[in-house]
Every structure is written in C-alpha cells, then in structure tokens.
Amino acid sequence: MADKITSRAENYSEWYNDLVKAADLADHSSVRGCMVIKPYGYAIWENMQQELDKRFKETGHVNAYFPLFIPKSFLSREAAHVDGFAKECAVVTHHRLKTGPDGKSVIVDPDAKLEEELIVRPTSETIIWNTYRDWIQSYRDLPLLINQWANVVRWELRTRLFLRTTEFLWQEGHTAHATSEEAISETEQMLEVYASFAENFLAMPVIKGRKTDNERFAGAVETYCIESMMQDGKALQAGTSHFLGQNFAKAFEVKFMTPENKEEFVWATSWGVSTRLIGALIMCHSDDDGLILPPTIAPIQVVLIPIYKNDEEWNRVVPVLEDLATQLKALGIRIKIDLDRQRKPGWKFAQWELKGVPLRLALGCRDLDQQQVELARRDNKQKITLPLSGLATAVQQLLPEIQNGIFQKALDFRNTHIHEAQDWETFKKVLQEQGGFIKAHWDGTTETELKIKEETKATIRCIPLDAPEENGVCVYSGKPSRRKVIFAEAY
Amino acid sequence: MADKITSRAENYSEWYNDLVKAADLADHSSVRGCMVIKPYGYAIWENMQQELDKRFKETGHVNAYFPLFIPKSFLSREAAHVDGFAKECAVVTHHRLKTGPDGKSVIVDPDAKLEEELIVRPTSETIIWNTYRDWIQSYRDLPLLINQWANVVRWELRTRLFLRTTEFLWQEGHTAHATSEEAISETEQMLEVYASFAENFLAMPVIKGRKTDNERFAGAVETYCIESMMQDGKALQAGTSHFLGQNFAKAFEVKFMTPENKEEFVWATSWGVSTRLIGALIMCHSDDDGLILPPTIAPIQVVLIPIYKNDEEWNRVVPVLEDLATQLKALGIRIKIDLDRQRKPGWKFAQWELKGVPLRLALGCRDLDQQQVELARRDNKQKITLPLSGLATAVQQLLPEIQNGIFQKALDFRNTHIHEAQDWETFKKVLQEQGGFIKAHWDGTTETELKIKEETKATIRCIPLDAPEENGVCVYSGKPSRRKVIFAEAY
Numbered sequence: 001m002a003d004k005i006t007s008r009a010e011n012y013s014e015w016y017n018d019l020v021k022a023a024d025l026a027d028h029s030s031v032r033g034c035m036v037i038k039p040y041g042y043a044i045w046e047n048m049q050q051e052l053d054k055r056f057k058e059t060g061h062v063n064a065y066f067p068l069f070i071p072k073s074f075l076s077r078e079a080a081h082v083d084g085f086a087k088e089c090a091v092v093t094h095h096r097l098k099t100g101p102d103g104k105s106v107i108v109d110p111d112a113k114l115e116e117e118l119i120v121r122p123t124s125e126t127i128i129w130n131t132y133r134d135w136i137q138s139y140r141d142l143p144l145l146i147n148q149w150a151n152v153v154r155w156e157l158r159t160r161l162f163l164r165t166t167e168f169l170w171q172e173g174h175t176a177h178a179t180s181e182e183a184i185s186e187t188e189q190m191l192e193v194y195a196s197f198a199e200n201f202l203a204m205p206v207i208k209g210r211k212t213d214n215e216r217f218a219g220a221v222e223t224y225c226i227e228s229m230m231q232d233g234k235a236l237q238a239g240t241s242h243f244l245g246q247n248f249a250k251a252f253e254v255k256f257m258t259p260e261n262k263e264e265f266v267w268a269t270s271w272g273v274s275t276r277l278i279g280a281l282i283m284c285h286s287d288d289d290g291l292i293l294p295p296t297i298a299p300i301q302v303v304l305i306p307i308y309k310n311d312e313e314w315n316r317v318v319p320v321l322e323d324l325a326t327q328l329k330a331l332g333i334r335i336k337i338d339l340d341r342q343r344k345p346g347w348k349f350a351q352w353e354l355k356g357v358p359l360r361l362a363l364g365c366r367d368l369d370q371q372q373v374e375l376a377r378r379d380n381k382q383k384i385t386l387p388l389s390g391l392a393t394a395v396q397q398l399l400p401e402i403q404n405g406i407f408q409k410a411l412d413f414r415n416t417h418i419h420e421a422q423d424w425e426t427f428k429k430v431l432q433e434q435g436g437f438i439k440a441h442w443d444g445t446t447e448t449e450l451k452i453k454e455e456t457k458a459t460i461r462c463i464p465l466d467a468p469e470e471n472g473v474c475v476y477s478g479k480p481s482r483r484k485v486i487f488a489e490a491y
Numbered sequence: 492m493a494d495k496i497t498s499r500a501e502n503y504s505e506w507y508n509d510l511v512k513a514a515d516l517a518d519h520s521s522v523r524g525c526m527v528i529k530p531y532g533y534a535i536w537e538n539m540q541q542e543l544d545k546r547f548k549e550t551g552h553v554n555a556y557f558p559l560f561i562p563k564s565f566l567s568r569e570a571a572h573v574d575g576f577a578k579e580c581a582v583v584t585h586h587r588l589k590t591g592p593d594g595k596s597v598i599v600d601p602d603a604k605l606e607e608e609l610i611v612r613p614t615s616e617t618i619i620w621n622t623y624r625d626w627i628q629s630y631r632d633l634p635l636l637i638n639q640w641a642n643v644v645r646w647e648l649r650t651r652l653f654l655r656t657t658e659f660l661w662q663e664g665h666t667a668h669a670t671s672e673e674a675i676s677e678t679e680q681m682l683e684v685y686a687s688f689a690e691n692f693l694a695m696p697v698i699k700g701r702k703t704d705n706e707r708f709a710g711a712v713e714t715y716c717i718e719s720m721m722q723d724g725k726a727l728q729a730g731t732s733h734f735l736g737q738n739f740a741k742a743f744e745v746k747f748m749t750p751e752n753k754e755e756f757v758w759a760t761s762w763g764v765s766t767r768l769i770g771a772l773i774m775c776h777s778d779d780d781g782l783i784l785p786p787t788i789a790p791i792q793v794v795l796i797p798i799y800k801n802d803e804e805w806n807r808v809v810p811v812l813e814d815l816a817t818q819l820k821a822l823g824i825r826i827k828i829d830l831d832r833q834r835k836p837g838w839k840f841a842q843w844e845l846k847g848v849p850l851r852l853a854l855g856c857r858d859l860d861q862q863q864v865e866l867a868r869r870d871n872k873q874k875i876t877l878p879l880s881g882l883a884t885a886v887q888q889l890l891p892e893i894q895n896g897i898f899q900k901a902l903d904f905r906n907t908h909i910h911e912a913q914d915w916e917t918f919k920k921v922l923q924e925q926g927g928f929i930k931a932h933w934d935g936t937t938e939t940e941l942k943i944k945e946e947t948k949a950t951i952r953c954i955p956l957d958a959p960e961e962n963g964v965c966v967y968s969g970k971p972s973r974r975k976v977i978f979a980e981a982y
Contacts, residue, residue: 030622039553062530097580108582118581
C-alpha cells in the first residue's frame with residue numbers, strides 16, 4: 001500500500017507534498033531545487049502540451065527553438081527586465097573539466113574560462129528579440145507568431161514540487177507585430193486561450209485580470225493573468241500574457257519598414273504556462289484519498305478491475321473485461337485493465353483512487369449473471385450500476401458529466417470563498433477567519449499594496465477584466481478608488 | 492528570391508550550409524555553437540518526434556523528465572564515462588548576478604559560488620541511474636522502460652548546423668532490466684525501431700551494425716548503430732543503441748531482489764537520436780535546387796498554386812483550388828494554398844522547390860476548361876496531368892509512390908557506392924577516387940583502426956550485423972580476420 005497521506009484539514013501543505021509523491025507524479029532530485037517528473041506526472045504534462053499546442057496552432061502560431069544560453073550582457077539591455085531576472089540564475093563560467101590531481105576526480109579547468117559568462121535562460125525575451133532583429137525587416141515579415149516548448153531555470157531559494165522549482169518545463173510564446181493594437185489584441189487572445197484551457201480542459205475556474213505595476217512582468221507594459229483558487233483559499237497564478245510594448249524592440253533594435261516606407265520599432269507580446277499547472281490541478285480538485293483528475297487530462301480515464309475468487313471465475317470475467325476494454329479503446333477512451341493477480345481488488349481500488357482515475361469499472365461473476373457492471377466515480381464516490389450491453393457508449397457519455405461535476409464543484413467552492421470588504425477591520429477579519437479571495441477597493445498605489453501585504457500577507461492577485469467602474473474608497477487608505485480588485489494570499 | 496545555393500559538385504559542404512539557411516531550417520545564434528531552429532526546421536523535428544514517440548510507446552516505453560544539471564562528482568563515478576563526457580561541457584559555477592560597479596552592467600556575484608559545480612547534461616546516464624536507485628528495489632519494479640525528450644550540451648570546437656552543435660535536441664531512452672539477455676534484446680529492439688524509422692519514415696537506407704571498441708559509447712559494453720550514406724559518399728551515424736551491462740548499476744549501486752531473494756545489480760540500456768537526423772535527411776536526399784523531403788516528414792505535402800492573368804481568372808481558379816484543398820485536408824494530407832498576389836507563379840515554384848514540398852499542384856483557366864490539373868513531383872521533377880475529378884484520391888496514392896521513389900534512389904546510390912577492397916593499395920585508391928563505403932577485412936585491433944584513420948581519415952563505421960563469418964586477412968596488417976567491416980569518412 002502507498003504511504004499514508006496527511007489529510008487536508010490536518011496540514012494542507014503536507015497533504016500536497018504527500019500526494020505528489022504517493023501518486024508517483026514527481027520527486028526531488030539530488031540537484032538542489034530540481035525535480036524529477038515521473039512517468040505518471042509526465043503523462044499529465046504531455047496531455048496538457050498536446051492540447052495547448054493544438055490551441056496555439058489553431059490561433060496561427062508555429063513552434064521554434066532558441067538557445068538554452070543567454071550571453072550575460074543581453075540581460076542588462078532592457079532595464080526593467082534585468083532587475084527581475086538577472087538576480088538568481090544559473091551562470092555558466094567554464095567549458096571544460098579535467099582530471100584532478102588525485103587522478104580520479106574531475107575539476108574545473110581554469111584555462112577554459114568563458115570570455116563572457118552565459119546564463120541558463122530564466123525566460124527567453126532577450127535571446128529571441130536579439131534573433132528577431134535578423135528576421136524582421138519589413139511589415140511583410142509581421143506578425144511573427146512563435147512559440148517555444150522549453151526548460152527554464154530560476155534559482156529559487158525555497159522550492160516545492162511543480163509549484164516552484166529551480167528548473168521547470170514551460171512554453172513561452174513570443175510574437176512580433178506592426179501595431180500596438182495588434183499586439184494588445186494578441187495578448188488578450190492568448191489570455192483567452194489560457195482561460196478556456198484552464199476551465200474547459202483542466203476544469204479549473206479562473207479569474208481573468210491585469211496585474212498591478214508591482215506584480216507586472218519585468219519588462220512588460222501590461223501583464224494579464226489568470227488566477228485560480230486552491231482548496232485552502234489561496235490564489236495560484238496559472239498563466240500570464242504580457243504586452244511588452246516596444247521595450248524589447250528598442251533594447252535590441254528591432255525595426256521594420258511600414259507600407260509607407262517609414263522605419264518603426266516592432267511591438268511585442270510574450271505569454272507562458274508551465275508545469276506549475278500540474279500543481280494547480282492537484283490543489284484545485286484532489287481530496288484526502290488522492291488525486292482527482294478531470295477526464296480530459298487523466299492519463300487513464302477508466303480502470304477495469306476483475307472481481308474473482310478462483311481461476312474459474314477469473315476465466316469467466318477477464319474475457320468480458322477485455323472485450324469491454326477493446327470497445328472503450330475504439331471510442332478513443334484511455335483505459336487500463338488491471339490484471340495483476342498478486343493484488344486484491346480492495347488494494348487496487350485504493351491505488352487507482354490515489355491516482356485519480358475518473359471512473360472505476362469492476363466486474364464479478366454475480367454482475368455477469370445479471371449482465372451488469374458496477375461503476376464508481378472518483379469525483380463524488382458515487383456508485384452506478386449499468387447494463388453490460390451498451391456500456392461503452394454509456395461510459396463515453398459519463399465522462400463529460402464527471403468533467404462538468406469537477407468544474408462545478410471547484411466553481412462553487414471558489415464563489416463561496418470570495419468575500420467583499422468595505423473597511424480595513426473587516427478585511428483583516430475575513431482574511432484571518434475565512435481566507436479565500438477578498439474583493440475590495442484599492443487606491444491604485446504600490447505603497448498601499450505593499451503595506452497591505454506587510455500587514456496581512458495578502459497581495460493583489462489581479463484587477464479583474466470584468467470589474468465594473470464605480471466610485472469607492474480604498475479599504476486601507478480611504479483614498480478614492482475606481483474599481484475593486486482581488487486580494488489573496490498566493491502561492 | 493532566396494540566396495543562391497552553391498551546387499553540390501562545386502562544394503558539397505557549402506551546398507549544405509547554404510541550403511539549411513535558404514530553406515529557413517536553422518541559423519547560427521549569437522551564442523557560440525548554439526543554433527536557432529526556425530519554424531520550418533522545427534516542424535520537421537516535430538514530425539520526427541511524433542512518429543518516434545508513437546513507436547516508443549508501441550514498444551512499451553513511457554516518458555519522464557530528469558534534471559538539466561548533473562553534480563560534477565556524478566560524472567567521475569563511471570570510469571569510462573567520465574573520459575568520454577567530462578571533458579568539453581558547460582559548467583555552472585555560480586547562482587547569482589549582481590549590478591556591476593558602473594551601476595548598469597551585471598557581473599557574477601562572487602558570494603554566490605556553488606559548493607559543487609553543476610554540469611549541463613551532455614547525456615543523462617549518471618543522473619538517471621542515481622535516481623533509479625530509489626525506484627528499483629525488487630524484480631517487480633523491472634523492467635523500467637523510460638524515455639526522455641530533452642536538450643543536451645556538448646562543448647564542441649567545430650560546429651555545423653544540425654550535424655554538430657553545442658546544444659542539440661534529442662531523445663534518450665534509459666531502461667533497466669533483471670537480466671543481461673533482456674537488456675540485450677531491448678538494445679536490439681531499439682536499433683530495429685531506429686532502422687525502421689530511418690528507412691520507412693525518412694526514406695533513408697541504413698546499415699545496422701556494432702561499433703568497434705574504439706568507437707563505442709563511453710560506459711557501454713556494446714554500442715549498436717545505424718549508419719547512412721550521404722551524397723558525398725561520407726557516412727553519418729544516425730542513431731545509437733547501447734547495452735550498458737551493469738556498469739551504471741555498479742557505479743550508482745542500483746540493486747534489486749530477484750524472485751529467489753538474491754540481491755543483484757540491474758542491467759541497463761540507453762539509446763538516442765537527435766536533431767542531427769535533420770542534417771542526415773537533408774544530405775541524403777536534397778539537390779541543387781533545394782530540399783527534397785519524403786512526404787511522411789514534409790511539413791507541407793502538397794502546395795496549391797493558382798495560375799492567373801487577371802482578377803477574373805483568379806476568381807475562377809481560386810475557389811476550385813480551395814475546394815481541392817478541403818478535399819485533400821479531409822484525407823489527412825498536409826497542404827498549403829499559396830494565395831500571395833505579390834509573387835509570380837515562377838517565383839513560387841522555385842520557392843516551394845527550395846522548401847522540398849513533395850508535390851506541387853498548379854491550376855490555370857486552361858486546365859480548368861479541360862477539367863485537369865498539372866502536378867509536379869519534387870523528387871524527380873516529373874510532371875503529371877490528372878483529371879480534376881477524383882484528384883484528391885489520386886494525390887493520396889501518389890504520395891507513397893514519391894516516398895518509395897526517394898527511398899529507392901537513395902538505396903541505389905548507396906549500393907553503387909559500397910566497394911570492396913582486398914588490399915591496402917586498392918583501399919586507398921578506391922577511397923581517394925570513388926569515396927563511399929569500403930567493405931574490407933580488419934584484424935580487430937584498435938591499433939590498426941587508428942593507423943588506417945591516420946593515413947586515410949576513414950574510420951570503421953560499423954561491423955554490420957549481417958556480415959557473414961568468413962576467413963580473411965586484414966586489409967592493412969595482413970593479420971587474420973573473421974569478417975568484413977565498413978570503412979568510410981564520417982560526419
């Protein structure tokens with residue numbers, strides 16, 4: 001049996017760590033802060049990649065690949081960018097090892113020092129815009145709609161599997177446009193792609209919004225984001241889309257000829273989501289018994305388990321399961337038939353619950369006599385008995401129902417954990433006693449934002465895109481405010 | 492119009508460099524030895540990935556992800572491995588930058604020196620086997636059949652796009668087995684997967700063989716390889732599959748309990764192919780007018796081009812092309828309809844020839860009047876006129892014919908460029924005058940192998956798996972030999 005998982009009530013953070021390990025998703029490596037993504041975790045990432053890649057291509061993007069290394073001097077070209085990213089990063093200084101004086105160990109060869117140090121990319125705006133200078137001459141070369149699937153490294157002090165690791169996997173879109181309007185519309189489009197992916201594919205409700213000056217991406221004019229609520233009421237930023245203005249074009253001198261033969265700087269966007277989404281997925285849906293995976297993302301959607309007492313029963317039940325498996329596969333359903341004879345059904349039930357398989361199908365001789373099958377939904381633990389005939393089609397219809405159920409549950413949870421606060425005392429009380437998101441007026445200054453963070457740990461997650469303009473007073477300073485923003489403690 | 496491409500006869504090496512750039516496949520980056528893979532080149536890599544990944548999964552493998560960084564000390568654990576890989580590599584020594592004394596530039600923070608340097612992976616045997624120690628306890632945990640898609644870095648002195656770059660993309664399989672037999676059979680199976688992929692998907696004939704001691708992977712007991720012939724007669728190693736014995740299990744203490752409750756070291760394999768395959772693909776098939784891509788791998792399989800004199804003709808022709816495009820897409824054919832009105836058909840013809848699109852479909856009003864279409868095959872420049880009705884199906888049947896034609900041409904070329912040499916004078920004469928592969932007897936010593944290399948630049952590409960046992964004498968030393976091997980100059 002798998003290791004015991006701490007309950008959410010006991011310690012939410014431990015619950016998460018235990019679950020990631022018990023469900024075989026990932027583990028720490030012997031390299032500080034770097035994780036190993038195990039096959040089951042990686043299969044979830046592959047499903048995310050495949051779906052996102054499809055959505056990127058449907059919106060006109062193509063993939064490319066840029067170098068892992070960035071010359072140190074590139075980082076200081078864009079003034080805001082260097083402050084955000086040049087601090088904690090992996091620096092390559094040498095290009096050779098040699099045998100040490102003991103004749104066995106290896107040491108860094110001091111003669112192989114690089115003239116200019118290389119940074120392992122924390123994000124690729126600089127190297128990409130340095131390349132775009134060669135690719136863009138005329139308005140005919142625009143828009144350039146490129147995405148990259150890659151690993152990036154940010155030297156994090158405190159790391160947590162998936163949520164914050166020194167190395168992580170992600171995609172980063174980098175587009176170039178002839179006008180500001182077009183770039184802004186691309187930024188908004190990609191936010192929409194992320195939001196739709198999160199809600200319809202990961203069954204994770206999100207709030208779309210803009211970041212404050214203080215939380216904006218280093219080098220961006222405007223950062224859009226999607227924010228989701230975890231089961232402990234904390235916020236998790238699940239994806240960002242940045243309008244970069246002409247900042248990187250100016251830093252790397254990327255100009256183009258307009259149809260009117262005028263030379264202008266190019267407009268840019270960048271946008272990304274990462275393996276962090278796996279952490280979000282877990283914390284949004286799962287329970288004390290293990291993962292709960294929406295069917296769309298589950299590497300295994302249905303597990304089939306034989307119930308039997310002896311070889312005779314096994315020989316009756318297994319061929320029927322194998323036939324069902326074939327039918328389900330023919331409908332494009334991802335299945336696993338668990339024919340391990342050394343494990344009892346009860347053990348298997350618990351194991352596949354832990355792994356979050358959306359639907360469990362068990363079949364014994366009694367079921368067979370009655371020409372029926374017992375199904376168990378992972379999301380609400382509901383058991384359903386269905387006739388054997390037409391089962392594959394019934395399962396196919398059940399999967400979207402489960403998907404909806406998971407989304408609806410997360411949505412209800414989130415909506416009941418968004419509170420409003422009109423004054424500072426209420427704000428602090430709600431945050432302390434109930435947690436979750438707080439909608440409140442804010443005076444628009446970084447000063448107030450930082451003071452609130454200092455006193456409560458809550459930060460402004462976003463200025464929701466759908467926040468109505470209204471007159472109000474800041475919950476902290478009492479100064480005038482034009483719209484409510486979302487505060488929360490965040491991952 | 493694209494830059495002029497040097498002809499193969501004039502300078503084969505320049506032809507390759509020109510073509511890679513002119514066809515928009517890749518370019519040098521501002522980081523020494525690292526390339527940028529452009530969208531069209533990356534689309535070819537994506538097709539390779541997709542097909543290989545399918546074949547890996549069909550043979551029972553799953554994907555996972557291991558850290559980019561390897562602690563320096565890991566490299567010296569396996570004695571042979573460290574000699575092969577610890578020499579030219581990227582070494583991370585620091586984890587922070589800070590603002591320089593001028594207040595603008597950034598410098599490496601001397602206070603952020605790592606206790607142990609990290610190496611950017613040149614290959615992942617060490618970090619993976621260090622992880623497998625935690626994953627493998629019993630025979631029940633075996634076999635472990637894992638693949639990783641990743642970037643790797645080897646600090647190369649002389650680089651060429653795709654063929655030899657400091658950073659490249661690849662997949663590396665790392666499997667663990669309970670017995671030597673099972674590991675050897677996995678090694679052979681993966682060689683077969685590579686060979687079949689090369690021949691049936693890339694239309695590139697390969698010779699399967701074993702490497703000599705001298706050419707073996709650092710840390711392997713046996714290295715299998717597939718070798719293909721480029722159009723200049725040189726050999727290119729297109730993939731390798733290694734039987735690693737218990738070398739890495741011993742270096743990282745990876746043991747398992749047998750069913751008989753005995754503790755034993757685990758048996759290992761590793762196998763990989765890389766973006767180098769794109770270089771091989773180009774050099775195997777393409778001509779002085781540009782790329783020739785087999786339909787299986789071509790990002791665009793059919794390009795549709797309207798021929799028109801005026802708006803009226805345009806309005807007659809384009810809807811028919813659009814309809815054809817829809818029909819072709821419905822059959823799963825990857826198409827591009829080129830509706831650029833600023834470029835003449837002749838320019839487009841040359842452009843898509845350069846890009847290696849297997850089939851060009853041109854339609855003008857005269858064709859339309861006769862209800863026919865003109866097709867041009869890229870591989871043999873043959874023109875075919877076909878009736879408009881039933882065209883999509885005809886195209887679908889034509890594509891495998893083109894695929895076969897490309898393979899057959901490469902096979903004929905290779906077979907007519909394999910020569911036998913019985914004595915040393917013939918060996919040198921054939922190599923100098925005709926090039927290609929030479930089949931010759933060899934005495935089995937590294938000494939002879941190195942002397943031959945010194946005198947002729949030819950190395951032993953492989954000991955072919957199908958080489959019959961026979962008595963002979965070494966072409967160089969005159970000593971006894973048991974089988975012929977393949978010599979060639981190599982990339």
